[in-house]
Amino acid sequence: MDSLQKSLLKGLFLALCLTSAPIILYGQLSPVDQPEINFDYSVEERATIDSLEAFIEDLLMKNRLTDAHEWSHKGLRMARKIGYREGEFRVALQMASQFLDRNMIDSTLYYSEFALEIADSDYEQKQALNSLANGYAKSGRSIIAIDLYEQVLSIADSLRSDQYTVGVMMNLATAYALLGENNEALQYYLEALDRSEEMENYEFIALITNNLGQRFSEMENAEQSEFYLKRSLDVSEEHQIISNLVRVHLNLGNLYLDLERFDEAEESYQTALNYHQSSGNEPGKIQVLYNLGRLFAAKSEYSTAREHFENALESSQKINLQLGLYYSTSGLGDLEKTRGNYERAIEWYLETLELSDQFDNQSHKLSAYNNIYQVYKQSGNNSQALEWLERHNELNEEIRSTEKDRITAQYETKFNLRQAEQEKQIIQAQQEQQQAELEQQRWIIVTALVGITFLLIAGAVLIRVNRKRKTANLKLIETNESLKQLNRTVQKQKEELERLNNIKTKLFAIIAHDLRAPLSSLQSLLYLLREHDLSEEETHKLTSNLEKNMLENSSMMDNLLGWAKSQMNGINLDKRVFDLKLCVESVLDQFKLQAENKNITLNVDVPENSNIYADYDLMKLVLRNLIANAIKFSYNDTEIRILSEKRDDNTYRVSVSDSGTGIAEENRAKIFTDEYFTSQGTNREKGTGLGLNLCKEYVEKHGGEIWFETEKDGGTTFHFTIAAKMNSEELVNA
Template sequence: MSQKDVSEEGPGQNSATQDSSELDIIKANIESLMRSNQLSKAYELSHQGLKKAEQSGDTGSIFDISLALAGQFLDRNIPDSTIYYSKKARDLADSNEKLKQALNSLGNGHAKAGRSIIAIDLYENVLSIADSLDNDRYSVGVLINLATAYSSQGDHNKGLQYYFEALERSEELGNNEFIAIITNNLGDKYNELENYDQAEYYLNRSKEVSEAEGLQTNLVRVLLNLGNTYMATERYDDAEDAYSKVLSFHKKSGNVTGEIQVIYNLGMLHLARDNYGKARDYLNESFERSREVNILPGMFYSTNGLGELALETENINEAIERYQMGVSLTEETDNPSMKIASYHNMYTAYKQAGNASEALAWLEKGNELEEDMRSLESDRLRAQYETKFDLRRSEQEKQLVELQREQQQAQLQQQRWIIILALSGITILLIAGLILLRINQKRKNANLKLIDTNRQLKDLNQTVQDQKEELERLNNIKTKLFAIIAHDLRGPLGSLQSLLYLLREHDLSEKETNELTANLEKNMLENSSMMDNLLGWAQSQMNGLSINKRVFDLHLAVQSVLDQFTLQLETKGINLVTEVPENTMIYADYDLMKLVLRNLIANAIKFSNSGSAIYIKSEKSGNGMYKVAIEDHGIGIPEKDRAKIFSDEHFTSTGTNKEKGSGLGLNLCKEYVEKHGGSIWFNTEVNEGTTFYFTIDAAEEQELINA
């Protein structure tokens, strides 16, 4: 009997069993290599195992090895490959147990890529699945990931909260591996927060557990973090000992990137100890090895370290040369943080060299890039929220497709029953009728369920669309306000800060002091005008516009406004001619009318060439209104920009002397003039000049008597 059973299985089944056994051995070896930190061997064996699993059609092994590869690419800091293999595993998941593993790995990939919002959403789904399976051990791992994701967003309180919750659950489970990982993460977090006592406490605890459990990979991370703690607290001997142990581990495991990082740390350690010879040796080695394997961050940080060493030894020219090399390296990468660091280094070097103008140029370049980074970060977060919304909508659409599939299956089932009943004959006609009625009822219920689901989905989509439109409207107002504050106001303030810093820190000549003081006064006037416009716009957006009309002399109002532009007119050598007669009595809001005049005159100065003239004129029209004109002979308005004038679009351009504005002035002029019942328009010719006109009510006889 047993011989017959063997015979019936045949050679094909024996081969399949053999493949399965070989794959089990491969997976066990991969796990063993990963635990012993032999990453290169694990990576090579994983690719061999995946190829064999795909050839044999073993989906379970494909799932396991894909997850292993996702983890390996995560350790190598290659998030796109992590996401690819995680999705491959997710598509093969045939149970909630496997699904949670794949989604957790996918969340890790997005977190490593900086998409923390999407990662948090995935982790919360994983935590929900793990809790439904009563899998406390897996829940701890997800809590660690959530803590890390929130920390990467800068929400340190939320990050610490999840770390401590994970630590408490791990202690209840008695899981020393998790305890080692969590305490290491807590130590690293406290290092980041510069709370070095807490950092050392948790890192030493992680070190003890890792050594007792033989957790080599975690032990390497702990020793590196401890070295950083010792460096920050100036315990250089302890730091050197920790770094040396980490370097030995990386050499044994073949982790070249890790070796380069520790060699750089040792160089910076000896620099801190004023041991300049050893510092130079380590930093040069770090740079050369980074160049051999083309690791740009390693080359960047090493050359910056050498620049810092040159500054310490008062070799300014070498420092500038090293820092300039760092700037060149950043051109080959899209890492804005590295660019900002390189610009700051150039500023520091030129400042120490006493070259104030170059120092200021690099400082302003760094400030501009920081502003751009803030805008990009805002766009990146908005894109993540939109991606999250699209994923949710995709899930809803999948549910709808599933309901449609159920309906189709019900219809197919109905057809099968009809065929069977038809063949049964007349004798079971009554039974067939009852069964048909029951099936029809099922189909009706399925249709009703589908209709109800469609209605709910439609209502949900409409609600989401309404909310999206409202959020977009509010976000446009917020974005416009923040863009003006961040770009048009923070930029001049940053320049003011830089000018004040140079005045305070440097022994400048009288000529340089006068030039900087003139720039300071010009920037203050620009900022004052921006603030007036910004406050006026914000008030009209939030509280509506309140107009308090009274009778006053337009001639006196013009003279009051002109007093504010004395410096700009002298600086650009512009002749401003007032042709508004005395006793030009109008009926309007005095403050708002001064703001309109100030913006239009400032605009004329801004776009006028040095040595030209500006004319302010008024004449009474036949409809009981005055027409006021502000005429300049400057550069005019290009054809492509004319449609943007007076629009709600945030639009501004640079003046003939690179003057900046908020982009709100003309928009406010239009709003205030029209609220008075007047109108505003302009005529322009490129390189000939521009004239802005507006109309305002003349004071009637009774109003003059009352006044």
């Protein structure tokens, strides 16, 4: 599927799933065309707010977005002034929806969070959380969005709101799809489809089957894609769901184009184009014109392809549609490149690059760099090709780094949101405890007054009074026990919160302390390579150091991620049977350079077909940490041995031995504990201090044991045990 198609479809896909407002595809009316606004705003009462909401909805339907936004602000101010919380909540959600449609994400999040703060019921909390999740999803922060959608789903299920639940499931599927998590996306789509069929909601059925068809197309499962798209087409035609008919014809055209079923693709595209032309939907028409250009280019009908690309470009210029401008020029560049007109292709691609700069779209800029590089490469201009390839690689690395930072920020935000929720729960528990204590005091006072009153009234009823007092005491005991249980719950939540804070503090401390120095070293090496005219020997030495630093950073990051995952989510084993020797050799391949730098010999004494039953990735991490430690603390010109021995209890004992510095007496008790410490190696190598802790956790998770033997300056041997293959288990080629 082409990148324009993917970009446009994803935008439409999100709009359909994340909002309930209509999709407006035309520009705002000019001031001359807009009629006067007549609304009586003078009476400050609840009825005015309720009428204003309907008035704002009417403005949105007429695409008068600026007026709708202005009147929403007026309604919010009036609701606050007269203390109308329900009206304030609804107007805030309405404003969040407006900002979402205009892609103003910060404002969407602000008003959604405000609505969440003043929500007074599960129903309102569900709406506010969904609005907040929509904002994060549309901004590409799918990790946070998924966490929020799951909260919405839990509330919707508890309220037995079936239709709302299906909508949230579609939102979850969308968020997982944008993350590339196809299995989770399909799971939510299919469950939403089942519930929609039970409710006989044909609009949902048409939308979900269309999305399933698109998802299977992107997964290159053409058979399933065509099945669901045709089902969506049938339902849409039978129930006249026009908005989905356009999407399904476009998706079918894309599928048939990928399958080179050109006649069917042209028919589907032409049907979609007719719909867009009849409704005046210019962006939709531009998208279909571009795809028709791709179709005719694939059929080698270049003149017709150029005509459609140029029509798409002309229409995009008229309405200043950014995506249309970029992809139309890119399509013309592709066409010229295919025909061998390299100079003209370069001109079109440079224009796409200029558009990317104007719209500040890094991914489009990266694509333009690659297209220019490919043209120069095909034309034999190697010097220019190299220059543009370097630009491409530099920008790609920058985008990857930005994406990593963005994902890290999402996880931190998700952590903070959960932390805030836990704090809120603790406060609520404390308030409930205080309320219970007040109730207890009231009960004591009432009981005492009743007892005194009855004593004064008549001694004849003394026995009856005593019985009531006993009953009251029993209730007090039950109340006290409930309070004690509540105190224990609060204490547990407090301890869990402190544990999570310690984990976060420790993780950030390790990142700040142990990753900053290697990254600074990498930056210095790269600066020397770029800014200085180095000899071949110096260049070789620098590149060797670069590779060494990259391996160290990779090992550190694996340990950090493994440790963070085990602390936050626990460990899920994926056990299978594999050859221990092959696993050891695979790990040793990663340490050849480090061993060669210290002239260390790596000897493996593991028999062939030493089949064990364990999680392959975790076993590699254990071996990698033990071998890395052995290299780190070994002297130059020494030997490291990795050997295994099968024992009578159907386990293997695996050993990693070095002839290095040994472990200092004061540090031996710290090995395998949660206490964070790290030591420099014989060549001043650094680590995170997490490796051996992870080794112990992973080995014990497999039911094994791990221990060590060491002598000061006499080397160290680490041993661990792991289960051997059982007769009923089949060997997997790891």
